[in-house]
Amino acid sequence: MNEKALLIQVLIALFLYVNFLMIFTFFQKEAFRTNTRYILFAHTLICDCAFLIFTDMLLLLTVARIIMPTGLCIVVCALLVNLNLATPLTLTAMSVERYVSICMPLRHAELSTPQRAAHAILVIQAMASVHVVVMLLSLFAAMPLSFYSSSLVCSLVMLNAYAWQKHLSDAVLQLYFLLMSLLICFSYVKIMGVARAASGEDRKSMNKGLKTVLLHALQLVLSLIQLWCPLVEAAVLRIDLKVFETVRYFDYIMFILAPRCLIPLVYGLRDESFTLVLRYYALFGCNKRVAPVNGHKPKTRSTKRQKVETV
Template sequence: MANSTALHSNITQVSVDSNKNIESLRMAYLILLVLCFCIFLYFLTIILSVYFTTAHIRENTRYVLFVYMLINDTLYLVLGFFLVVFNIYVINLPVPLCIVLVILSLTSFMATPYYLAVMSLERYVAICYPLRHAQLCTPQRSHAAIAIIWAVGFSPCVADFIALSSSVETKYFSLSGICGRPMLIKTPMQNNMRYITIIFSFTMVGLIIVYTYIRIMLIARKLSSNKSSAFKAGKTVILHAFQLLLCMSAFTSHFTETYLKDYFAFFPITNFLLLMCLPRFLSPFIYGIRDEVLRKYIIKWHSFAITLG
């Protein structure tokens, strides 16, 4: 009897220690995520300061699209972070609030590849039609393109909400639960619409990026002057393709969480950090620090911030 009690006590202690280790690792992941997010916000603040205080940058279509893509990614990261924390610590939210958060999160998630496509098209016009670039790519048209991006990203969410509303009773919207897309999926049609939208969107964006890259490289081979600008534009489009691939890796999270969550207790937060956040954390470095004009201002603002500190 004493041996049985001791064995039970040991098992209980191991279970407690295991839970403590899991909680410690989960907290370490959250701290790492917050640190990465702080670094991202630091560079975002500098880039926004440069953008809103420098007239010729604010009038450049390339920088308009880049800055609004960063703002879009920041919105997605903030919403995604809170949703992950709510899921980890089992915090229930009212269904209406959850719907708003999920729609904003999904819309900003889908908007990122659209920004990459429009930015690739801007580089395509700049190299292939340089005489018409100033006419075609204006700040006003950039803002119109941004509005279209959000409208296109928002449309599937509207269709999804209509499908949800038609399949549940009114009292469903007065309930609370763990907020996430699974909570809002009530019919197979919703999943089908989501997969069709994602596949179509990323295929079209991929084709646009490939087309613009091929056209830019063909022009670069023909140019006798300004060849370096064309090759630099080609490299930028390749970076768009690289970031698109990183964004597409997010779709593997559903399968990895389904089949590996029993072996890895904090798999959701790992997926969120590596597959959702990483492509967006890289944006200020890929497009901001790499750009000669922005890099000069970023260094200047960074030095100014250190002086103030």
């Protein structure tokens, strides 16, 4: 477990570096801070970074067999549950934003504002907290008062001491993912209908919107697989302990760590203006070929010639 834990530390450090670099890029440009899509994207990055930090902290405490007060453990686990749901909820909101941008272009400027983005984030956090409240209420109903004054090795498993708590939690999560899947499918179908009717540059923009929604759907599927991982691990645990440790290690890297960096990175690199500024800071401003902080592309000779001819 020491070698595996060390590899996880390297991966988390790499993922956090990339995500923090993208967050730093977001705050360096006013055009990003006033765009709803970028604001929601930054919210996803911040939630993912916080989730990685807290899960890594719990991993290290578990490997070292360090105990903590139960009350503190409950707070940490509740925060993790909230962050875990905030990311797919934000992806769903981003899909709806793409739907409004493409299918309702005349109302997009009215609906897509920084103030409304802030309200959307508050709604996302409130919706993610519903699952936390359900889990905490079931925990308080199941456990005696002496449980909260004890100390233990902190783990998310402690929130589900009985089978009925796990079933209740799974039911709530299935409802979440059903609603999110319906919204993403609705956005994809509507954008597809508009894309088929469009032509030329408009069609290219629509196709890009379709790919963006599909990317959100892929990350939602990975989140759903993460929900199924405990069921698979529980079945493997009954067969062999070593196989269980290997499967759990694989699930943690593939379905918890990787999606929280790779897919946001791919999403960010698909945006040309964001990529220009990201490359500038990733290279510490040393490469003069990369566009400066303002994110504008350098004008080519042909562009200058066209302007001269127009004048």
